[in-house]
Amino acid sequence: MQRTFFKQGAEAKLERCTFYGKPCLVKERFRKQYRHAVLDKSLTTQRIKSEVRAMLRCRTNGIKTPTIFMVDMETNSIYMEYVEPSITVREFIADVQQNQAGDCPLLALAEQIGQIIGKAHQSNIIHGDLTTSNMLLAQKFQGDAQSTEKFTPADILQKNIQDLEVVLIDFGLTALEGTPEDKGVDLYVLERALLSTHPNTDHVFEAILMSYKKNNPRGAAEVVKKLDEVRLRGRKRTMVG
Amino acid sequence: MAEKKFHHALYPDTTIILALFRDVENAKEVRQAVMSGKFDASLLKASMIVDEFLVTVAANKAVHSQRCGKMITKTVHSEILYNLSAGRKITEAFKKIGISDTDTSVLVAIAGEEEKVLQSLQALKSVIKGRQVSLDELSSLADLSAVRKEYKLTDVELSSCSPVGAIASRIAAKDIITV
Numbered sequence: 001m002q003r004t005f006f007k008q009g010a011e012a013k014l015e016r017c018t019f020y021g022k023p024c025l026v027k028e029r030f031r032k033q034y035r036h037a038v039l040d041k042s043l044t045t046q047r048i049k050s051e052v053r054a055m056l057r058c059r060t061n062g063i064k065t066p067t068i069f070m071v072d073m074e075t076n077s078i079y080m081e082y083v084e085p086s087i088t089v090r091e092f093i094a095d096v097q098q099n100q101a102g103d104c105p106l107l108a109l110a111e112q113i114g115q116i117i118g119k120a121h122q123s124n125i126i127h128g129d130l131t132t133s134n135m136l137l138a139q140k141f142q143g144d145a146q147s148t149e150k151f152t153p154a155d156i157l158q159k160n161i162q163d164l165e166v167v168l169i170d171f172g173l174t175a176l177e178g179t180p181e182d183k184g185v186d187l188y189v190l191e192r193a194l195l196s197t198h199p200n201t202d203h204v205f206e207a208i209l210m211s212y213k214k215n216n217p218r219g220a221a222e223v224v225k226k227l228d229e230v231r232l233r234g235r236k237r238t239m240v241g
Numbered sequence: 242m243a244e245k246k247f248h249h250a251l252y253p254d255t256t257i258i259l260a261l262f263r264d265v266e267n268a269k270e271v272r273q274a275v276m277s278g279k280f281d282a283s284l285l286k287a288s289m290i291v292d293e294f295l296v297t298v299a300a301n302k303a304v305h306s307q308r309c310g311k312m313i314t315k316t317v318h319s320e321i322l323y324n325l326s327a328g329r330k331i332t333e334a335f336k337k338i339g340i341s342d343t344d345t346s347v348l349v350a351i352a353g354e355e356e357k358v359l360q361s362l363q364a365l366k367s368v369i370k371g372r373q374v375s376l377d378e379l380s381s382l383a384d385l386s387a388v389r390k391e392y393k394l395t396d397v398e399l400s401s402c403s404p405v406g407a408i409a410s411r412i413a414a415k416d417i418i419t420v
Contacts (some may be wrong), residue, residue, distance in 0.1 A: 001250045019250060020297045052414045059410060062397040067406040068413040069298060072251075074309055079413075081406070141401055165401070 011047075011172060016082060019069045023082035028075060044076050047172065052078065054125055054174035061123045063116050064141065064167045083138050083167050085153045089113070090132035093198050095157050103203070108161040109137075110204050114211025116166055117187070121223065122216045126182045128173030130190035132197055140165040180219065184226030185235055187212070191227075192235075243373045244362065245293065249304050249352075256355040257300045258362055259293055261379060262347045265371030269342040275318075280364035281353065283321040287346035288384040289338050289391065290325070292405045293376045298412050299324035300352050317352050324412055327392045337391055346382050347371070 003015040003026065012029045029044050031037075048071065055065045070079040089109065096105050113135065120127060127134075137156060140163050156164065175182065191205050198204075213220040244260035265271070268284075275282055283300075290296060303320035306312045314320045314331055326334035340347050349365060351358045366373075385404070388394070392408050399407065 020247065020294065020301070022294070049417050052417050056410055056414055056418055059402065059407060060395065060398050062401050064401040067402070068410040070302060070305070070413050071417060072305065141403070 009172075019079055022069070023084050024069060024079055025066070025082040026077050026079050028077040030076075045073060048073070048076060048078060050174060050176065051171045054127075054171040054176060055080075057123060057125055057176065058120065058168060058171075061119055061125070063119055064138075064165055065171070066167065066169060083136050083169075085151055085156060086136040086138040086167065087153045087156050088133050089135040089137060089166065090197060092137050092157065093132060093201070093204075097198065097200075105161045106201070106204050107207050109166075110207035111211045112161075112166045114208040114213075115215045116168060117190070117208070118212045118215025118220070120168075121178065121183045121186070121212075121219060124176060124178030126175045126178060126186050127168065127171065128175055128186065128189075129170060130186060131193035134168070134170045136167040136169055137164045138167050139163065178219075180222040180226045181230075181237075183219065183223040184230045187223065187227050188230045188235060191231075243375050245376055246358075247297075250301060251305060252308060254354065255304050255352060256358045257297070257304070257350065257352045258358050259296055259376060260349045260362065260365075261287060261374050261376050262349065262369055262371040263287075263345065263374050263378070263382075265345050265347050265369060267368075267370045268340050268344045268347060271347070271365070271369050272340060272342070274365075274368050279368070280361040281316065281318050281351065281357075282361055282365055283318040283350040284340045285322065285325065285348040285350060286338055286340050286344055287348045287379060287382045288344075289388060290348055290379060291383045291385070291388055291408065293348075293379055294405060295325065295408055295412065296321070296348065296350050298409050300350050302413065302415075304352050318350070321350050321352065324415060327411065345371070348379065 001017050003017045006014040006016045006025065008014065012027050015026045015028070017024050017026060029048065032040055052068060052071055055068060058065045066083055067081040068078065069081065072079070092109065093106065117130065194201050194205055209224065213224070244258055246256060246258045249255040249257060272284060274280065275284060285296065300321045302324050303317050306320060307317050312320050314323050319331070322338050323331055323334045325338045328334065351361050388404065392411060394404060394407055
């Protein structure tokens with residue numbers, strides 16, 4: 001299997017390959033030299049398991065995530081679908097802003113993002129690293145009538161946002177429990193990520209929040225209250241006494 | 242040639258072969274031939290397999306488990322069958338995914354060294370009374386409502402992905418989570 005280097009993060013390295021004819025991404029968590037070998041193995045195993053669990057839990061709740069092809073505990077790798085063609089939400093927003101295409105596509109996008117996070121939180125999935133780079137825009141799933149036309153990532157920018165779908169990726173920091181506090185922090189991370197990577201997007205976050213409230217009617221009020229608290233003190237809780 | 246042959250993604254010396262047979266008259270004999278050890282193969286109920294890719298994922302995983310000494314069942318071929326099932330019970334897996342005596346469509350998966358695999362395929366072909374067809378016919382044979390029931394696929398889940406994607410993820414993550 002021919003693997004080509006794709007990306008590298010602090011915890012894992014990403015490589016691209018094909019898995020029996022399908023485009024595939026291998027996420028391999030590497031060994032941390034500074035950690036004791038036994039502890040390292042146990043932490044890595046734990047994290048791979050929780051990542052896979054979160055991806056499956058998202059799927060069963062109707063949130064699109066890459067299909068998992070194989071989990072290899074020997075080399076600490078997850079083999080998953082490489083969503084293709086796709087662009088990151090980050091690229092999409094940057095493109096819309098650069099071309100001054102108006103707010104319409106951004107607000108439609110915000111609606112979708114709010115919907116996904118609302119659904120996730122309702123199922124007690126805390127993504128933990130909601131940034132615009134960890135969301136992909138890909139062609140919308142159309143059931144069996146999936147069109148086979150081939151297009152490039154650049155073509156996606158030409159598509160109507162209604163024909164696109166947000167795919168959530170990178171569940172490396174995901175937790176499967178749900179206090180309003182955690183959910184508030186999750187939203188706060190997204191707010192910071194959005195505002196610091198994309199200038200003048202305050203109204204986009206407002207729109208995300210609106211859509212979030214609609215899609216998580218049971219818990220939203222409490223979470224938004226927590227979000228206001230978190231905004232004042234920052235992500236980390238003050239630990240006094 | 243209607244069967245598909247490919248090498249394992251991690252262990253290129255291992256070959257996997259898939260073949261589909263229809264109008265099989267002697268499912269019982271074929272099953273007994275496998276059980277008596279005449280040749281090695283996984284005999285799968287074609288109506289429960291939505292796509293050949295799922296068998297690929299299951300066989301890929303079975304061979305990997307075998308190499309790591311982590312198999313749940315005794316042989317690679319029963320492991321393929323077990324991987325394809327939704328539950329953790331081996332007998333249930335054989336009942337639901339394995340062929341029964343009355344089945345007329347059989348999907349065969351064989352994994353191992355190339356020479357042995359081809360021998361098994363020849364042995365199988367000499368026993369089975371049916372016609373070999375292209376694997377593309379698999380989708381038309383699938384019993385989608387039985388598949389949905391077995392894997393507990395909901396409308397919510399299928400709104401965002403195909404049954405193939407949903408089941409492939411379940412097979413791959415089987416030892417981590419059972420949905």
